[in-house]
Amino acid sequence: MTLSEGTRRTEEGKTAKKIETFDDILPYIGGAGxxxxxxxxxxxxFAFxxxxxxxxxxxxxxxxxxxWCTVPELDDLTIDQRIALSIPPATADELKSEGxxxxxxCQMYDVNYTEILASGVNISDPTWPITACRNGWTFDYTTIPYVSIAAELGxxxxxxxxxxxxxxxxxIGSILGGFIFGYIADHYGRVPALVACxxxxxxxxxxxxxxxxxWTFCLSRFILGTAFDNCFNLIFILVIEYVGPEHRTFMANMSFGIYFAGSASLLPWFAYYIADWRTLSLLTATPMAIAFIGPWIVPESARWYISTGNIPKAVExxxxxxxxxxxxxxxxxxxxxxxxxxxxxxLEGSQNYTVLDLFKxxxxxxxxxxxxxxxLLILIVYDGHVWNMKSLDPDVFTSFSLGALTELPAAILLTLFLDKWGRRWMGFISMMICGVFSFITLFMPSGAATVTTGIIARFGVNIAGNIGFQYAAEMLPTVVRGQGVSLIHIVGYIAHIIGPYVVYLSxxxxxxxxxxxxxxxxxxxVQALFMPETLGQDLPQTLEDGNNFGREQRFWWIPCISSSHEKKKEFRQTVSSITS
Known part of the structure; x- marks a missing residue:
């Protein structure tokens, strides 16, 4: 039996489907029920x-x-008086730094302030010696109304x-976690990995x-990092597996758009009104508590059961x-x-493909x-815009929240147009929007104008990021798809490491x-245009399919313009036969 026999074609061009893949059973049990x-x-x-x-x-x-530097002797003075008497002007290097x-x-005058006050002096002398802060710092909490751990520990x-x-x-912890929980998911099931993560x-x-x-903070963040990504991706992929192919674009983009946009936009206000970093950390733990009832509410992946040979469980x-x-x-x-x-x-058991086969x-x-x-580049740009938001406007809570909300219109736009325009051109347009508005932001006056253009740039990279989520899964061959997607995500963690440092270029x-x-x-x-289009194509199954994928596509092919049936058929990649 071959895959080409899986669909019986009649003279009228109609098809009588046969159950060859898991997707073929979904119409019978309900692809979006x-x-x-x-x-x-x-x-x-899980999205929260x-x-x-x-x-x-x-x-x-x-x-x-x-x-500014804290000077205990001047505590009875007003803020302006303290700064005028104890703090020198910013150096040229300090004026270049963020905010x-x-x-x-970071500096104060090195004088005897008790004597200075006794002598009636209320303004500093530029000739006084200067030293680094000796007694910590005093923060102005007008715009950020709480003491973070960074402020608390200086x-x-x-x-x-x-x-x-x-x-x-x-x-770095997330890289380790990717290997650990990926191993658990492959050998013990998606649900155990989800619960453990x-x-x-x-x-x-x-x-x-x-x-x-x-050091205790770094240790806890490292351990917490091992849970990142897989805490959501494991169930996200599991859900998409159970949804019919014609409903996946909606389910994938709208679930991420609604839930991720909602949770990310609410987080700044939780921080603002809780006004305590320790309580905020406790609050952010609460959504993950649902994992403890995971085995009773989350179904195991039927595809995983099939891959391990446990067919009765898959049927169940x-x-x-x-x-x-x-x-x-x-x-x-x-x-x-x-x-x-x-x-x-x-067939799965007779092959032993690894991620290295992608490079052969x-x-x-x-x-x-x-x-x-x-x-990698999309994540660097995404994280760069997230961390750069603080420098665009003092009201970081509002600007961060508005930036996060762009995930929702990005998801709606993708749901409406991704299956019409295709991945390449949507990726091109969205990242050009991000690039153009990143440059426009440079010339806008500080305040609402820079926040607006910055948010539009963030909107562009949001669209491209969501495309990237499913692009690899559609383009890599089935036999190494899981490992290939994992490789791409692990490399993406490097981008997360680099991204926050972009703001220090200021x-x-x-x-x-x-x-x-x-x-x-x-x-x-520009790079997006040099990758194959996956819209309307039969997805690659074997390594040979993957190697030939997109060969017949023309560079200027735009699916929504080349919309005739014949035109699309010309570019459709034929799936190779697989003997079973």
């Missing part, structure tokens, strides 16, 4: 946990731009990099609230969907489904490298972060 909508809703708490892990660090270490003030934030001035290093350690995140987030020094899961969706499936359909599952499991054929290696670069020149983000956006936009 009650159970799928239950799973859609179930994504909510994901967003809280992703952005929680930003608010745990958030410090006001205005701070620079006219006065020095991670400013020569220790300003502490916060970014801790964030990098978080994403979120449990680790829950306890590590609680542990963060009890940190009292830099399918019948559960049939029952909830109120469908009736004939015995013959199940028999055919079991036969195809046994054939697939036998030239064109497939080219596609893989392009996907890695695409995802120490060289204030405009440099946006220039770099704009240039990278344009590079990614």
């Amino acid at each position: 009650r159970y799928q909508w239950y799973l859609f809703v179930l994504l909510l708490p 946990g994901y967003a809280f892990l992703y952005f929680g660090h930003f608010f745990l270490v958030l410090t006001p731009n205005e701070y 620079a003030t006219s006065y020095s934030r 991670w400013v001035c020569e220790k300003e990099y502490y916060s970014s290093v801790a964030q990098s350690i978080f994403f 979120n449990a680790v995140g829950f306890f590590a987030s609680i542990g963060t609230a009890f940190c009292n020094n830099y 899961m399918v019948k559960k969907f049939e029952k909830v969706n109120k469908k009736t499936v004939s015995k013959e359909i199940y028999e055919e489904f079991e036969q195809s599952c046994n054939a697939a499991a036998k 054929k030239f064109r497939l290696a080219y596609i893989t490298v392009m996907l890695v670069i695409y995802w 120490d060289v020149a204030a405009s440099l972060p946006l220039i770099v983000l704009g240039l990278l956006s344009v590079i990614v936009a």
